[in-house]
Amino acid sequence: MTLRIGSGAGYSGDRIEPAVELAQSGRLDYLAFECLAERTIAIDQQKRLKNPEEGYDPLLEARMRAVLPICLEKGVRIITNMGAANPLSALAKVAAICREMGLGPVRLAAVTGDDVLDQVRQRDLILEETGQPASALGSRLVSANAYLGAAPMVEALRRGAQVVVTGRVADPALFLAPMIHHFNWGMDDWSRLGQGTIIGHLLECAGQITGGYFADPGCKDVAGLARLGFPLAEVEPDGSAVITKVEGSGGRITLATCKEQMLYELHDPAAYLTPDVTADFSGVRFTDLGNDRVGVGGGTGRVKPPTLKVCVGYVDSYIGEGQIGYAGPGALDRARLGAEIVRERLKLTGVRHSELRVDYIGLDSLHGPGLSRPATQPYEVRLRVAGRTETPAEAERIGNEVETLYTNGPAAGGGVTKGVRQVLAMASAYLPREAVQPELHIQEVPR
Amino acid sequence: MKLRELAHSRTGDKGNTVNISVIAYDEKHYPWLEQHVTAAVVKAHFGELVKGEVIRYQLPNIGALNFVLKDALAGGVTRSLALDAHGKTFSSAMMALELPPPPGSAA
Known part of the structure; x- marks a missing residue:
């Protein structure tokens, strides 16, 4: 019943071989790729304005060519926000790659609806940082994307999609969606959604929990950073999990790497806001199980916020x-x-x-x-x-x-x-x- | 002694705000960190680099402190003229903080 979810990228330009290694040897059920920084989607939107076929992640094709044959053969389902500013073109691209490589039959899905530029214009929303209405930007306004939650990805999985491509979604939701689907968690099971969110948060930056962004010779030594392994979580039905990586890959997973990543980009540990849940990490506990295995539990949550954040x-x-x-x-x-x-x-x-x-x-x-x-x-x-x-x-x-x-x-x-x-x-x-x-x-x- | 001898650290960014963790290598040193690495000490240490307030969150469950430094990225990751627009290197400045050695330490 244990669910195995791998993290294939921590940002758009990330290394590809560790994702291949995970697909090949991670005995995964899911492989998720988080590739959208705050600004990435605005850059991609500009590309789309120049060419309506473009606007998805520039490495989508290279990544898919590398992992699709292995994932489809082994039954590993792929979830990614590499659709960026153009999930439908990304979907068409993945379909073309599947046809060309002879990978059918395969069911693919794309999630749209995060593009809310029209709504932002119509409602003339006030921007938090400038205090000005959106209309003050005039023609300088390029993109507006709402952070979607896990629900549309869960629906795609329910309908049998083997590859799910999205635009802007909350990063941890890429990992939370397969947990909700697999364990049939309720969308108001705040406690499990909160615990699932900490797992997603730990995985979403890929190598940052396996020893990347960590090494400091003499204080925090890490071997094998040139062949750093990316993480995977073994998730149990109650949401508790073990964070680990493929045996023999570079890097290390310890209490220290997990704690650093838990606090990465975190403000109030008791109120980590996502579209799915107000997650509470203040009671999270880590257990060192040795051999690059760390247990994580104690995350919880409260009712989700009433609004969605828009970038x-x-x-x-x-x-x-x-x-x-x-x-x-x-x-x-x-x-x-x-x-x-x-x-x-x-x-x-x-x-x-x-x-x-x-x-x-x-x-x-x-x-x-x-x-x-x-x-x-x-x-x-x-x-x-x-x-x-x-x-x-x-x-x-x-x-x-x-x-x-x-x-x-x-x-x-x-x-x-x-x-x-x-x-x-x-x-x-x-x-x-x-x-x-x-x-x-x-x-x-x-x- | 330098904070680096007792704790490790990582920086994260959101807009014009950075957060910097301070995590005890040995959880027995957590109370010492809690006592000496206060929001006021961190605000003073970073000086002109941080224009806004510094908020501290305590995580005794993992032996860590989390500092949120506002108005700290010269206008924010996407606008800043700085070389390190994300503030990725700020954790290294935190590690240079001087604090008294905890009782019973060799230092």
Whole structure:
């Protein structure tokens, strides 16, 4: 009766081989891939606006080609939010791959309804971060996606889908859905939904619980990070579980890795809000069972929140950036002189910017001068100047002014890099549940 | 002694807020951490890097503290001009915090 769920990706660009290893050797029932960061869907929405066939995860095809034949042969069902801004195109892509690889008969499903851009416009929702209504963004508004819960994925599984592709859903719901389906948990069984949510939360970042984002030589050693194994949970009907990984894979699972991941992106441990439940992690207990096996129990929950969170993406500004390196005696003084020159040049040439940031990489770029307190002069330092502008042309001028330090600036500056990027910023808004209507699409691929 | 000798840490981000865990290697040191690693101490340690309030949650069940630092990511992950827009490296700053050695420790 134990349910085995693997985690095949912790973000869109993640490694693919550990997912193949899990599919091959994890004796899984389900393999879930969490691939949507906050901003990913806005970037994908822009791709979709340029080409209506696009807007799903760029690695969807590579991942599916790698794991689909193994999963279908072994009866492992796949759940993923790689549909991103275009779950229906993703569904068509997966179907095409199945046909081409001769994997039919197979039943596929897509979940839509998370795209609530129209509702956000009609209701002119207030954005939490800016305090302004959505209409204030005008044509800068790019995307609005509500976090859906597990229900439409559970329905897809009930109808026999072997692959379920979604857009924006709550990350832990990708893992909670198979638990609800398999154990027939009630959608108001808050305690089990809360415990299932902690398991999903522990798994959703893949390698972050098996020793990734953890190693610190001498304090927290981890072997085999180049062939890091991704995690799987062995879930019991009451929701208790063991977190483990494929034997022989790299990394480790210990109390320490589990505790770090439990607190990752967590605020109030007693109120972790999801579309399915207000989960309570404050009583979670871990048990070290040895051999990369850790038991987890004690999670619970309360009634789900009345509203759904919406991620609103908008074009905010442009960032222009340039970097140049200095070394040897006086390196830092020359970098500082370079920074002064760039500031003055931007003023002289009238490059408008709302914000400018100067970093000395190798000295204080990550935590600022207050925390950094360097003991000695660094042998080398890299000057970085980044500024926010309204237009890409002005952003480009910032990098150019760093570049002109080559021939017009301090002695011996080398290795200039420069770039411009559009800033797609994210804000939050809230919609009543009734305003969001998930829709399920089933597609059969015959033999 | 540095906090790094008693505890480990990880940073997570949400918008313009970061959370930083402080987890005792040995749960017997948890009360010491609870006593010395307060929200006020953390707020002072991070100084100008954190513009907003610092909230501390206690998790004696796993021997850990969870700090939520508001207005700490120079406008938020998606807008920030910072190199480390997520604040992924902030846990390392936390580990540099100085605190008195717990009674009975070799340090």
